[in-house]
Amino acid sequence: MSEMNIKENLQVQLDELESLQSMFYNPGEIRIEDQEAFSNIKDYVAGESIDVPYCLNFSVNLLIDGEKFEVCVKLNHDYPYVKPDIYVRNDKLKRNQHFTLNKKIEEILCEFPRGEPCIFVAISWLQDNANNYIELDESNISLAKIEEPDELVRYWIYSHHIYSKTKRKAIMDLANQMNISGFVMPGKPGIICVEGSSRDVVDWWQNIKSMNWKKIFCKISESNKDDTQSDNFLKFEDFVEKVFDNHGPKYNHMDMGELYKYLEEHNLGYIFKDIFGVEART
Template identity: 25%
Template sequence: MEEDEAPCLSNLKRQLEEVEALRSIYSQEGEFQLTSAEKIALQMLQELDDISALELLTISFTISLKETQLFGRPISVAFSFPQGYPEACAAKVTVDCGGITRHWHECLNIGARSVAESMVGEEAVLQVLQKVQDLALELQEAEKCKSSKLSTMEPELQNNVLPSLKRKLMWFHHIKSIEKRKAIKDWGGELKLSGYCKPGFPGVLIFEGEDDNVSEYVKRIQKLHWQAVSVRAEEEEVGSSGRSIDDMRRFQLGIEEVGENGMSQLAGFCRDARLEHLFLSALKIAR
């Protein structure tokens, strides 16, 4: 064996030993899930005296924390071991819990990855899983406290909940019908939305407003007959105490229509409103 191969094989041995330990700990059905490639590799390992044939293997697996849930939703943690793990680099970690908010997802993933990155040189999976379990408990306790405080607040104080503005961009194969164009503008006014519509080929509609009103607007538009329509991008902006939805708007109230050849004009409006990233998503361009 050449000298530069030794660290790679050393890491692989440690990875495989860690996997075997984890499989024994998370032995209930569905708790430990290997990909088919790793299952084959581990079977090969039992039959080989020399594991150098497996040195290019990337080990990936998912652990379902059946005893830990976040607001009644199961948590799973996916791991991938780079060749340098654990001696020279961190394990890659992704935490998933369906149905929770983006903020909670970010808290879980940031916490898990910080532990993984702090443990370079050591096997980290169990510590990462412990961190995820601790965070799930902390998030639930924090949400309970928040709900308890809101329920005991005076009605006028409850109005101080931070405002939230939703934005969406919808993409259409085309918008030609006069009736549909009128409905887009009329419904936008009724629901107190702000934004722009570019009719023609293709059609683009970008708008913002209160969450419930934005959802209702999308439902109404999707019920119309379109050759093709999709929500290409969306985002939520949470304001600070004392601000209103109107303070957070980037566009003037109402849905304004640009010309059928007004794609560059629409891009300019989005750029001026610091929402160019939403416009670029309509062209499937990430920046």
């Protein structure tokens, strides 16, 4: 993406945020997660900085019929030409209800024309429909209609880097809370493999990607529905951090040969080329 396109997109994002701030002006209704990143975006758009800033992250706190909803928003540099990352939280919603609600919002955003700001559309829909999800009686709902509980997935997540001790702890803690297995390889680049039930993995991913990253995305997703050896789909017993021999000027580049050996030990060596685009060399 060219510098001009990035600036144009960031200007759209700032304008949309300003519009939202004019509608939700009470203290605490809108919270910008990283004020420094917000200032850097404004400087970059104004031509006062040449450094491409981090992404814009903010949350909108809504009171809908007495219930509190938090709308977490992350806008990549190519928004509004790609859909935003939006995740809705509510203390009363159970995990499967969170999944259903956020899945519906994702579907609505996918139907919205590319190039058009759409955050207010998602918020308006939530204001009109949120309580329908709180009032769902789970005893009358078949979870199979929401998502087949037997479906297992594996996400391969690529990050520009993973250094922060806070983020590394959050990755580990959340995975253990949600009964997710896999591993995280910190450094540059950072690689995360998470596997488990679809609902747990999606919920974990929504929480992790809402943090402020320079670049992070799910590069490959696998499902036991597509695996002929579905009985042996899960390859890890728990979730761990793997630090291999590191090198480079800052000793922050992990040994890719060691990573490949680790993948081979778990019958996952085939994924190396798909992630990095080159054959592994041990």
